[in-house]
Amino acid sequence: MNAKALLFDATLCQGCGACYNACKEQNKNSKACDDPLKDHLSADTYTVIEQHHVVDANKNQSDIFTRRLCMHCIEPTCVSVCPVGAMEKTKLGPVLYDADKCIGCRYCMQACPYQVPRYEWKSVNPKVKKCIMCHDRVKNGQPTACAEACPAEATIFGDRDELIQIAKKRMAEKPEAYYPEIYGLKEAGGTSVLFLSPVSFDQLGFSPNLPKGPMPLLTNKVMEKIPTVVSVGGVFLGSMYWLTKRKNEIAKEQMKGNNNEK
Numbered sequence: 083m084n085a086k087a088l089l090f091d092a093t094l095c096q097g098c099g100a101c102y103n104a105c106k107e108q109n110k111n112s113k114a115c116d117d118p119l120k121d122h123l124s125a126d127t128y129t130v131i132e133q134h135h136v137v138d139a140n141k142n143q144s145d146i147f148t149r150r151l152c153m154h155c156i157e158p159t160c161v162s163v164c165p166v167g168a169m170e171k172t173k174l175g176p177v178l179y180d181a182d183k184c185i186g187c188r189y190c191m192q193a194c195p196y197q198v199p200r201y202e203w204k205s206v207n208p209k210v211k212k213c214i215m216c217h218d219r220v221k222n223g224q225p226t227a228c229a230e231a232c233p234a235e236a237t238i239f240g241d242r243d244e245l246i247q248i249a250k251k252r253m254a255e256k257p258e259a260y261y262p263e264i265y266g267l268k269e270a271g272g273t274s275v276l277f278l279s280p281v282s283f284d285q286l287g288f289s290p291n292l293p294k295g296p297m298p299l300l301t302n303k304v305m306e307k308i309p310t311v312v313s314v315g316g317v318f319l320g321s322m323y324w325l326t327k328r329k330n331e332i333a334k335e336q337m338k339g340n341n342n343e344k
């Protein structure tokens with residue numbers, strides 16, 4: 083199966099919140115507020131809609147909407163820094179997370195060039211949370227929930243190669259409507275979430291300074307220099323995590339025992 087991707091087109095987005103609501107429902111995540119524009123990425127929110135006041139090439143000002151979600155990098159830094167292989171880039175496109183392997187070191191959060199992964203700070207058994215590109219749906223040939231819900235074709239799902247052609251066609255047909263670049267084509271080595279915009283991407287809060295090559299190559303160079311720190315650190319953190327988890331389990335068992343004795 084070809085690698086899948088999402089294309090978001092900020093010239094078409096109406097900020098209606100359908101993608102946000104569909105994501106909440108798909109992932110059974112609670113809502114912190116009723117207004118999607120006021121929410122932010124969190125352990126319960128894998129995508130948000132942002133409103134930006136922008137100025138186009140003709141100096142016209144307007145308010146436009148964009149989305150934030152995991153970019154599903156082609157060569158993800160979160161995968162390359164994870165010491166236990168809890169993050170995985172699938173051939174199908176989604177970057178997946180295995181909570182059973184995770185030791186809670188949070189290197190992935192530090193390494194992500196888009197500041198996406200979030201941590202369940204309030205949980206006794208915390209996990210890393212982020213969009214997994216609706217992997218179960220995609221595996222079964224369905225589009226992601228956010229793409230299916232979008233009434234304006236602002237978020238569409240498909241083969242990455244085809245989405246790039248669609249993006250190019252949209253830009254060629256209406257050159258006056260688009261900033262002439264596809265964000266995600268090359269950034270950090272390319273991503274499986276692509277963006278079109280009427281204005282330069284820095285106006286939408288995207289970093290204009292990301293390298294065009296894969297970032298794991300850079301992190302690997304750094305990691306090569308500190309192998310002992312990383313491996314010993316990983317084992318240490320793993321041990322600490324296991325001890326804390328075990329302590330909680332023992333405390334729960336004791337509580338159960340106490341309650342049974344009553």
Ligand code: SF4
Pocket residue numbers: 152153154155158159160161177193194195196197198199212
């Ligand atoms: S955006 Fe961040 S979390 Fe998502 S794949 Fe890329 S590095 Fe990993």
Ligand code: SF4
Pocket residue numbers: 160163164165166167168169179183184185186187188189190191210
């Ligand atoms: S918190 Fe650490 S172990 Fe868990 S996925 Fe992130 S890098 Fe891997």
Ligand code: SF4
Pocket residue numbers: 104105106108109128129151212213214215216226227228229
């Ligand atoms: S792909 Fe799925 S998990 Fe990711 S933002 Fe869209 S609905 Fe949410």
